[in-house]
Amino acid sequence: MKKVLSLAIVLISVLPVIAQSGYRIPVTLKPYKNSWIYLGYYYGKMKALADSVQLDADSKGVFSGKESLPGGIYFIVSPRKEILLELLIDQQQHFSIQADSATLPAGVVFTGSSDNTLFQSYTKFANQTGMAVNKANAELAGAGSKKDSAAITARMQSIGKRMQEYRDSLVKKHPESLLAALLQAMREPVVPPAAKHPGGKYDSSYAYRYFKSHYWDGVEFNDGRLVRTPFFEPKLEKYFRDLVAPHPDSISKEADYMLLYARSNKEMFKYLLVHFVQQYINPPYMGQDAVFVHLFEKFINTGQADFFTQQYKDYMTKRAYSLMANQIGRPGANMQMVDTLNKAMPLYNVQADLTVICFWDPTCSHCKEVVPKLDSIYQAKWKQQGVKIYGVMVDGGKDNWLQFIRANHLKDWVHVYQLPSQEQEDNAAGRPGYRQLYDVYQTPVLYLLDKEKRIVAKKLDYLQMDEVINLKLNNPKNR
Numbered sequence: 001m002k003k004v005l006s007l008a009i010v011l012i013s014v015l016p017v018i019a020q021s022g023y024r025i026p027v028t029l030k031p032y033k034n035s036w037i038y039l040g041y042y043y044g045k046m047k048a049l050a051d052s053v054q055l056d057a058d059s060k061g062v063f064s065g066k067e068s069l070p071g072g073i074y075f076i077v078s079p080r081k082e083i084l085l086e087l088l089i090d091q092q093q094h095f096s097i098q099a100d101s102a103t104l105p106a107g108v109v110f111t112g113s114s115d116n117t118l119f120q121s122y123t124k125f126a127n128q129t130g131m132a133v134n135k136a137n138a139e140l141a142g143a144g145s146k147k148d149s150a151a152i153t154a155r156m157q158s159i160g161k162r163m164q165e166y167r168d169s170l171v172k173k174h175p176e177s178l179l180a181a182l183l184q185a186m187r188e189p190v191v192p193p194a195a196k197h198p199g200g201k202y203d204s205s206y207a208y209r210y211f212k213s214h215y216w217d218g219v220e221f222n223d224g225r226l227v228r229t230p231f232f233e234p235k236l237e238k239y240f241r242d243l244v245a246p247h248p249d250s251i252s253k254e255a256d257y258m259l260l261y262a263r264s265n266k267e268m269f270k271y272l273l274v275h276f277v278q279q280y281i282n283p284p285y286m287g288q289d290a291v292f293v294h295l296f297e298k299f300i301n302t303g304q305a306d307f308f309t310q311q312y313k314d315y316m317t318k319r320a321y322s323l324m325a326n327q328i329g330r331p332g333a334n335m336q337m338v339d340t341l342n343k344a345m346p347l348y349n350v351q352a353d354l355t356v357i358c359f360w361d362p363t364c365s366h367c368k369e370v371v372p373k374l375d376s377i378y379q380a381k382w383k384q385q386g387v388k389i390y391g392v393m394v395d396g397g398k399d400n401w402l403q404f405i406r407a408n409h410l411k412d413w414v415h416v417y418q419l420p421s422q423e424q425e426d427n428a429a430g431r432p433g434y435r436q437l438y439d440v441y442q443t444p445v446l447y448l449l450d451k452e453k454r455i456v457a458k459k460l461d462y463l464q465m466d467e468v469i470n471l472k473l474n475n476p477k478n479r
Helices: 002-019 113-140 146-173 179-187 202-215 223-230 233-245 246-263 266-280 289-300 312-325 367-385 397-405 418-430 462-474
Strands: 023-030 034-044 048-053 060-065 072-077 081-089 098-099 108-111 354-360 387-393 413-419 445-449 455-458
Touching: 023 034, 034 223, 048 060, 048 233, 072 202, 072 223, 081 113, 108 113, 113 146, 113 179, 113 289, 146 179, 179 223, 202 233, 223 266, 233 266, 246 266, 246 289, 266 289, 289 312, 289 367, 354 367, 354 462, 367 462, 397 413, 445 462, 455 462
Parallel strands: 023 098, 354 387, 387 413
Antiparallel strands: 023 060, 034 048, 034 072, 072 081, 098 108, 354 445, 445 455
C-alpha cells in the first residue's frame, strides 16, 4: 500500500507538467470563417511559418503542438497573407486570443498571457508616442519662426524622453520578461554631452569609442529569443558596418567574442555563425574572405556546426581550402604554364615589381569587353610603370585564344595556358589546380602580385586595380 501511494504521489506531481507541455493557443478571429490563418515568426530579416489552423464557422481555431515554440516575436497572418497582429511567445505557451480584424491592433484580448498583456500596453503607448512625434514633425515643417521651431523641437525631445522613461520603467518592473530583453536590445547608447568629454569639449573619437563600447549594453548573446525578432539582425549589421574596422582581424575578433558567448545557446550560435558565413564567404570588400577562412578553421572544421547540411559543408570546405591559398599578403602559388609556342613560362619566371594576373576566356562575353580595356590601360600606363601582365587562358580553346590575341593586338603580355598533360598530372598526383589555388570559377579575374609574388590585391576590376597600383607605386616604403 505504501508503494502504491508513493507512485500515486509521483504521478500527481508530474501531471501538471505533462498537461502544460508544448503549446496551445486557442484563437477567435472575426470575421474569418471556415478559412485558414497562420502563425508566423521573424528570423532575422526573414519571416517563417510556425503553424496554421482552419477556423470553424464560429471563427475559432487552435494553434497547438507537442513541442514548445522558441521564444520571440510571432505574428498571426490572415487568409489573405496579411499580418494582423504581433504577439510574444516565451514561457507562457498556453493562452487564448480573441480579436476582430476591424478593431486591430487595439481590440485584441489576451487571456492567460501576462507577457502579451504587457506587450499590448507597451504597443499602445508606443503608437500614441509615434502619432505625437509625427504631428510635431508636421508642425516643424510649417514653423514660421526660429522660436516656434525651437519650441517644437523641445517638445519632441520631451516626447522622446517620456518614451525612454516608459521603457526603462517596464524593464525595471519586469526584468525577467521577454519584453524587457527586447527593449534592452533595441536601445542605443546615448553619448554624454560635450561638456562631459575629456577636456570639456566635444571629442569625436571619444564619442565613437563610447557609442561602440556601450552598443551591446543589456544584450545577452546567449539569448536565443533575440533571433526571432525583426530588429536584432539590422542592429548586428549596423555594428559591423559602422563601428567595426573593416580589416579581417578586427571583424574576426568581434565575431569570435559573439560566437564564444553564444555557444551555450544553440539557436543564437547557429544564427550568428550562419550570418557571418553568408556575409564573408563572398564578402563585399577585398580581403574579408579571410574572416570566412578563420570561421571555418575555428568553428566549422572543428565539428561545432552540425546544423549545416552535408552539401553545404562540402561547399564550405572546398571554398575554404581554395581561399586559404590566396590570402592578401601571402605568396601566390606558382603556375606551371606554357606560352603561345608551348614553351615553359611559369609565373615565378616573370620578373617585375608588380605583376597583374588576368584569368580569362576568349569566348566569355564579359572577357571580350574587359580584356581590350585592360590592355589599353596597360599600354598607356602600366607598361611604362614596370608592370607586367601574366594572362592565363582558362577556357575557350587555343585557336580562339590565339585569334583573339591577334585581333585585339594584345602585345607585350605574357600569354600562357596550361597543357592538358600538366592538368592530368596534377589531378593524378592529387595536387590542387590553379583554379582552386586562385579561386577562379568565373572570368575574368584579376590579381596583383608584388616583386616577391605576394598577393597585393585580388578580384578587382581594372580601374580599381589601377588605383591600387598607383597607391603601391607612390608609397615611399616601396621605393
